[in-house]
Amino acid sequence: MNWDNARYFLAVARVGTLRGAAARLSVDQATVGRRIAALEETLAARLFLRTPTLYVLTPAGEALLEPAESMEQAALQIERRVAGLDDQLSGTIRVATTDSLAKRFVIPAIARVRKEHPGIDIVCLTSPAIANLTRREADLAIRTLRPDAPDLIARRLAQLEAGLYASHSYVAARGEPREGEAFEGHDLVMYEQPVVPSMWDALCGEPTTRGRVVFQTSSTMMLFEAACAGLGVTELPCFRADHEPQLVRVMPQRTDRFDAWLVAHADLYKTARMQALIAAVTDEFASLAH
Incomplete structure (x- = not known):
């Protein structure tokens, strides 16, 4: 066969x-x-x-x-090893990430690479699902879970912060949730339970047991839009939410931290085009600290 x-x-x-x-x-x-x-x-x-x-x-x-x-x-394996010998700053890279990380970090990095190396083409795959790099569903992944597969190279890009946010209109109408009350009397905007199960237990360490889940989604972008529309309180990455004029941070003492990882297959990691994009992505995350 x-x-x-x-x-x-x-x-x-x-x-x-x-x-x-x-x-x-x-x-x-x-x-x-x-x-x-x-x-x-x-x-x-x-x-x-x-x-x-x-x-x-x-x-x-x-x-x-x-x-x-x-x-x-x-x-x-044959495809990866042949592609891994490529020292040309040209060709296609498939990048898997989330829509939130893409907007803040990956798209600016891609724009820089395209300006400096117009022979490199990028396919950006945004999904909450984890792309399988071993099967070449993607060549590079920027994600918040560290892989354990031995054939993958993982680099920690940054530690990011998440906080609790609601729209100004929601806070004006409903008031701010108070620490220790498990969101009693408040509406919650959540990921669907299969996407982020832990969110259904607590948001930034605050139990969700007394809150009412009024909106669910599998997309970070939709989570932002729902919060901006005043649907309820949710947990969002601070690197984006702090710059959203429609949102206000609530219970600022409640916070969570998570790591962002760059993941690539060992056979492709050292190709010229991959190194160009990796350098640009790394610089974008480094800029967050300045």
């Missing part, structure tokens, strides 16, 4: 639908269907059980999953 067939098989196995696999592989749905049918014919085995909504692995498909993933790792 060649690698090209294996990647179609893995995409369907991971997503569960031809449409989802086609989107992941940037091909049309019919192509995925043909590839899976051809692979099953070559192996003389049915790999998926077709249900009205999902493609479910059969025992033969489950047996193929581990060898196909081994093929994937080998193919990706």
